[in-house]
């Protein structure tokens with residue numbers, strides 16, 4: 407049996423960061439992954455340019471049943487630390503919007519950077535490694551793959567969440583946590599498009615391609631000001647992806663299509679204009695047509711509406727409410743909500759408090775960031791913290 411100090415399962419964002427850090431401390435580190443390629447999710451992220459972090463990382467951008475959990479790691483390895491690493495490797499990047507940082511060239515730059523960091527730290531990486539069994543061995547662990555068995559002092563589980571099963575996502579980390587008696591919180595798809603209820607399809611499917619800025623609001627009062635995109639399958643765009651993480655099946659979502667008070671301004675400024683014409687200057691025309699029909703709005707000059715009618719129209723436009731049929735699920739979700747309960751882990755080291763020398767890093771645990779580079783920052787921060795102690 408080959409002996410290692412540290413075995414990291416998962417050659418993704420968090421696993422590679424952790425492995426490189428541990429290697430730099432002189433630990434003999436082996437990374438095992440069942441995939442054919444390193445960092446496959448990194449390669450597809452950010453439309454191929456990897457939104458690797460955000461200028462405005464703050465704990466409120468993370469969903470977790472244990473809200474203070476993320477604070478320590480995010481403070482110890484910050485977005486500025488990761489930006490310094492990116493600078494060290496001379497990777498050109500730019501801010502796209504809302505503090506989101508993307509590679510100018512390709513997400514491959516980030517994978518190459520992590521691989522180089524691992525190589526320089528003497529880390530070994532084995533791909534196509536199917537893990538058959540993990541067991542306690544003294545104070546450490548035994549990991550058996552299809553062909554070989556390894557022992558290690560510290561075992562780091564960095565197998566990510568369930569989204570995108572086609573590129574290697576698996577429930578391995580959850581099962582391993584359960585094997586060692588750790589609680590796993592129910593999982594569901596996050597940062598994911600909504601599908602439509604059958605009765606909404608006829609009126610909303612023809613809007614495919616329409617996009618507009620909105621404020622999306624979930625029933626718990628969370629709000630995101632971003633773009634809404636109608637698609638052939640339902641609703642997408644950053645506003646929908648963000649709010650999907652706060653949505654529970656059966657709930658409604660509200661969209662502010664027009665800011666409150668805008669209609670009153672219209673009545674004052676353009677009293678002779680018909681509602682449809684006036685709305686066509688505020689919103690995409692195809693959406694206006696659909697809204698008038700769907701919401702049963704009578705079209706006439708603005709001055710002819712009674713205050714009560716205007717209030718009803720204003721209500722529809724400032725809080726256009728819809729009950730999604732569901733989400734597209736893990737097939738297209740960017741992240742998985744839920745996972746290994748962080749109450750079971752040290753927020754400083756990511757070690758399972760009940761199982762010495764067993765660590766969980768990245769998305770496998772119940773920490774989910776907003777859209778915008780936050781999920782990678784969590785992978786870097788949690789991976790780095792474990793890398794200092796494994």
Ligand code: FAD
Pocket residue numbers: 415416417418419420421438439440441444445446447448450451452453456457458459535536537564565566567569570573574575576577578739740741767768769770778779780781782783785
């Ligand atoms: P992963 O990067 O998923 O790595 C897990 C690794 O474990 C994989 O290599 C996998 O092959 C391996 N593995 C899984 N099961 C096993 C097993 N049984 N045995 C061995 N190995 C196993 N986040 C951002 O911040 N910015 C973005 O721009 C962004 N874009 C995204 C785009 C898409 C399409 C998707 C799907 C996600 C995106 N995300 C983005 C989210 C981000 O990719 C993840 O949050 C992040 O990769 C999590 O890192 P991780 O290391 O925990 O897991």
